[in-house]
Amino acid sequence: MATEATEVTGDGPSEARRRSPAIECRGVTRRYAGVVANDQIDLEVAEGEIHALVGENGAGKSTLMKMLYGLEQPDEGEILVRGEPQVIDSPRKAIELRIGMVHQHFMLVDAFTVAENIVLGAEPDKGGGRLDLEEAERRVGELARGFGTPLDPHARVEDIGVGQQQRVEILKLLYRGADILILDEPTAVLVPQEVEELFDNMRQLKADGKTIIFIAHSLDEVLQVADRITVLRDGKVIDTVAAADTDTHQVAEMMVGRPVLLRRVEGKATPGGPMLQVKDVRVTAGGKEVLAGLDLDVRRSEIYGLAGVEGNGQAELVEALVGLTIPETGRVYLDDDELTRADVRTRRQAGLAYIPEDRHARGMVLQMLVSENSVLGVQERAPFSRRGLLDLKAIRRRAVELIRGFRVKAPSVTAPAYALSGGNQQKLVLGREFASKPKLLIAAHPTRGLDIGATQFVWQELVEARDEGVAVLLISSNLEEILALADRVGVIYDGRIVAQVRGSEATMSELGLYMTGARGGDEEPAA
Amino acid sequence: MKVEEKPTPQPEPEPGFEEVAARVPWGQRLRGWGIQLLAPAVSLLIAAVIGVLVILIVQQSWGDVADVAGAMWSYGLFNRNSVAFILGRATPLIFAGLAVAIAFKAGLFNIGVEGQYAIGALAAGYVGYQLSAPTALHLPLTILAGMAGGVLWAAVPALLKVYRGAHEVISTIMMNFVANAVLLYLLSDLMKDPNQQGGIAQQQTPPIEPTAQVGSMVPFFNSIGFDFRGSAPVTWFFVLAIVAAILYSLTVRRTRFGFELRVLGTNPRAAEPSGIRSNAMIMKAMLLSGAIAGLVALQDVIGIDDRMKLDYIRGYGFTGIAIALLGRNSGLGIVAAALLFSFLDRASSGIGLNTDVPKEVTSIMQAVIILTIVIAYEVVRRMTARRQLREQHERA
């Protein structure tokens, strides 16, 4: 299948066809404890092309990439690099084969400098094992100059921006002489403008003769930059197509196996009076004002979508609303009760529900039982506990309700929560928070990590909650999600809401401009 | 998986509902318990093997191995007073294990049980000889004083942790050394027995009033058919220790406090978002741990003897850590582990009396048990987790 597709592509790859492909997988299979993550994968990546790998969560993209980079080994099949069969049993071996990988979550040592990060593992030696830092900095400076905007080799990684960190990651690979680069969801952490820059860099790398395999998130992006696209579903290769010959609909259909596209979910209710009011909230962390006099209100029966690049105060705002931090100034009201200095339990009892961004870490205790996890946060309420004593039956009953109502696949309510898959853990947390009958629901990135089907389900639940009168504050870095759900959209930038528009009127490009600070800040928030 | 049927009010139960609602079948439970017992069993076996190796290295004779085994068996279990001794020695170990375990449950490492019970014993000793009151008042007050002493000494690391972030491992150990200074000072000065004979090791308080003393359990045991010597060291504190273990289990499993303690201890980051005030819980857990620790040496002070002696501070706190680790922080496990260690102590005397091998060979076995048990539990935990994950995938 892959071979046919190659022949219809443009001149670059077909010229490359005469040589051996950069990477070739033949019948690669990988099983984890009974589940087949990769099933007879055949993949051919031509030298000098940008090859995108798309598929839903759990389709097997990451497993495949990990095998190419030596983090995992195939159970069956073989991998050929530049025509030679290879056993890639460690990242060390992959590096030897000039294969490099940029992981979705950057693999950087924050306390080290840019130069130290880049040379780690392949350090210049001054003799006798002494580290030649000057040489390292010189070489890094040289590499960085030949590639995009300048980068200070002496800067500590924790002090530079996300876009620059990503370039450090790419430089790490180039420093090692890699000419096959694997990029795992490189755009997930970037704003639209930074994405453009990344794509320019990718095209430049291609022009320098590098091969790029990238796992993609947004189909539009894939079509913009990739030469060819391989679609994975349920651990199998569905097809490899030339980007020029396809469109988002076709690719999406291949991904999910049926014609599905996410579209705006309309509800019935119209927003009522204010439920959450936030006035002039300021929070300082590490000497920096992370919330700079933020104002916000969310009404009954309204989904308020908070858009913004991560790190602009969203996390701090959520913490101040939930009661994990107390702001230095300003006030927070829930349904006219002032809760500025109230603790988490008081707020929860007053009608707040909270779906944390990091659900496994902050919303669950994986070693505790499914039943116990289904009352976490409401454990002090009747009927789950009375006079300090737990009612284990009532707790189990609640767990069964959640499992049924939210289609959680669980072996039993008395199994530990880690026996649930990631998606099911997430559904349990969502269900638990919905079931606490909140007035205000704070949902931080509620669909991150879910596949399309589950995402649709969560969206439906959010809309239903809204229709029942709940005020929903939806924090998401996924603009598609915001645009699909929000009645009103606010953009947070540098600790303030810099723009507010009706959900039905918002456009991605406009929001993008506000998110990067290219526009806004001085004008009064509208809508 | 075999499941019980359970009727539901819903007309059309969703697939998997019965499975979800069912309690864990007995077969699976037994298998689970079996796996849990595997780790201690392996650990004891390794300890025995290493004990044998040590004896062979030191004495180079299989005869000594047989002697030691025989002494451990016959003296350790079947000497006239052995059962009384084992129960009596287990008593402070149970308290110490529970004190460590309740802190463990909150994710805290209380290595300061040693200092806490030293101060507790001092406080109890003081109230015991200084106050005169009827038993109904004096005895509870003396016991409470012991607990208060432990609480006081646990409060310092707790406050340092909550307000200054200082790690409790180092601060509790430092408090042990400071407790030692306090002990030396008070027993040689303010609380010194005017009639004391002998040097620093014999330092002690004046005798405690009979109204503050806890009775021996020997008459009780002898009335149900045992034949202990009157001086056999077992008191009603043993019953108190068992009650404490039961209360501990119920608290951890059946109360909201226990629930919140476990949330904090297993995933501290999930505690605050769930409305649990971490700092308050840390304080409560640490103070409760100190209160239980305060009971550790009381059997010696107001049960077996009638005064506080420097000699009573003899490492129960550290053994308590071992007991809690071995007993997996469960009430039943702690009692079992305390009995085991107590038996090893008794067997050690037998080795000293009846063989040529140094009786400290049992302390090596205890150390090996501690080291192997932590590894064995970790291996078992991983095995169980893997099995759970595999089952999850099989369902998917």
Place this chain on the structure above:
Amino acid sequence: MPEILVQLFGLATIASAIRAFVPLYLATLGGVFNERSGIVNIGIDGMMIFGTWFGAWGALQWGPVAGLLTAVAAGVAVAAIHGMATITFRVDHIVSGVAINILAIGMPRFLSIVAYGQGTQSPQVPSLPKIDLPGLGEQSIMVPVTVLLGFGAWFVLTRTIFGLRLRSAGENPRAAESLGVRVRGQRWAGVLISGGFAGLAGGYLSIELVGLYREGMNQGRGFIALAALILGNWSPIGAAFACLLFAWTEALTVFLRVDWINNAFIQSLPYIVTLVVLALFFRRVRPPKAVGQAYEAGSPV
């Protein structure tokens, strides 16, 4: 000079502080290595205790230099247990360290009975020849050696490839592994080096400072070293200053006499100072990011 100043800063006090500095600093240097590689070692105290016992024993058999080497070997051997538990089996680092400390309570007594016929003490052991340091009186030759080791540790950590890799294992093991750094190997190195330093510190105590092994002679120095590690911000240079402070308070327990404070409390000065230091500095320092976290490449569990 008033008596109190002599007690606080007199030459005798300073000379004594220098003697006390050596074991503390050696143990702390060891701590720097294991913590920077990502492993918490609460068992340093236990490793020191084994060092005191085996140091004395080795010195009795083969003389003081061999005694010190025996102490190092003992420390490394015990550290290997810690490494096996924490790196191979990924047991909680503190649990394993505590288990090692408990091991160090019972085991030396057994060994003493086997070796010396009594449980608490060894015979007098031979020491190294003393050197005369200007103004500081007779000191062990281990004093300059310790200073050199401090510089060596600093150099290795900050100026060598090994040091960079070791630190990367403690800061971000996944990143390190993805660049081909063998994280487990680095951590093993950190733990074993730590055990060696702790053993040496113990050997100095029994061979050089006291001249015999006595039960309980370590007096919790391993824990004070952990506090010095924090106060010294995980750096060999910072740790030197922290250890000087602690060593000075230890010297005061010998030389400071105040009428209105019972001597028992002066004896506990190092521990009280440690508590104060923890209270003041614990939050202001930056530990290695991944310290205490188990690591296994590509682990599903």
